[in-house]
Amino acid sequence: MKLDILRELNRARHERRAAILVTDTVSGEVRLVRGEAAARDPLAGDLQKRLLSARSGMHEDGRTFLTVHVPPPRLVVIGAVHISQALAPMARLAGFDVTIIDPRTAFATHERFPDVELLAEWPEEALKARPLDAYTALAALTHDPKVDDHPILAALAARSFYVGALGSRKTHGTRVERLIAQGAAPADVERIHSPIGIDIGSQSPAEIAVAILAEIIAALRRGRQAERIAA
Numbered sequence: 001m002k003l004d005i006l007r008e009l010n011r012a013r014h015e016r017r018a019a020i021l022v023t024d025t026v027s028g029e030v031r032l033v034r035g036e037a038a039a040r041d042p043l044a045g046d047l048q049k050r051l052l053s054a055r056s057g058m059h060e061d062g063r064t065f066l067t068v069h070v071p072p073p074r075l076v077v078i079g080a081v082h083i084s085q086a087l088a089p090m091a092r093l094a095g096f097d098v099t100i101i102d103p104r105t106a107f108a109t110h111e112r113f114p115d116v117e118l119l120a121e122w123p124e125e126a127l128k129a130r131p132l133d134a135y136t137a138l139a140a141l142t143h144d145p146k147v148d149d150h151p152i153l154a155a156l157a158a159r160s161f162y163v164g165a166l167g168s169r170k171t172h173g174t175r176v177e178r179l180i181a182q183g184a185a186p187a188d189v190e191r192i193h194s195p196i197g198i199d200i201g202s203q204s205p206a207e208i209a210v211a212i213l214a215e216i217i218a219a220l221r222r223g224r225q226a227e228r229i230a231a
Contacts, residue, residue, distance in 0.1 A: 018070045019033065020032070020069065021066070023064065074098075075096040076132065078102065081141050085205070087213060088113060097117075099117040100117065100118045127150075136160045138160050139196065141166045152175075156189070162219040164192065168195060171194075193219075196211075
């Protein structure tokens with residue numbers, strides 16, 4: 001692999017952007033396609049499918065190998081609540097890097113959230129150091145607009161592959177009005193999953209966590225490609 005291609009690949013990985021190495025196994029020629037450019041590539045169809053599946057493999061021509069590099073999926077949970085206590089370990093088992101953010105220090109304790117990144121800060125501050133991106137899911141669970149609204153807006157702006165928020169349809173209607181008043185585009189607000197989680201009739205915090213994680217995984221694996229590989 002040429003040094004300039006390796007540098008470009010490392011830069012994409014550092015920036016948490018998707019990229020695919022396209023290798024001609026006969027000539028040995030290698031080129032790199034960034035995720036946001038896949039739709040314009042001659043191999044667009046296969047590249048886009050592999051970005052969604054995150055699986056490397058041989059192209060149908062039998063000579064072109066596609067090596068897929070996608071960032072590990074992240075789950076950022078706003079709110080150190082009971083649902084989060086069940087959701088965090090399940091999400092880690094499913095392969096997500098998990099971060100819990102909650103400025104309320106009475107809830108955000110390591111006794112309640114062992115073995116997970118826990119930030120007892122306001123989301124505005126916490127997300128400056130680790131901004132959201134297209135390979136991040138956001139679950140806003142505090143029911144408090146002062147805590148939830150900013151990270152929801154940040155997730156929409158970053159084109160995060162999943163944005164979910166706890167609350168009834170009535171609560172969400174009020175939330176939509178607030179977000180639009182703060183500058184969110186109506187089309188972007190429509191991407192928010194609320195009530196959060198797939199409808200399985202869940203009642204307990206653990207059942208709600210299962211519903212949320214299932215919806216996140218569905219968005220990750222079957223979501224619209226434009227939301228997954230956008231810049």
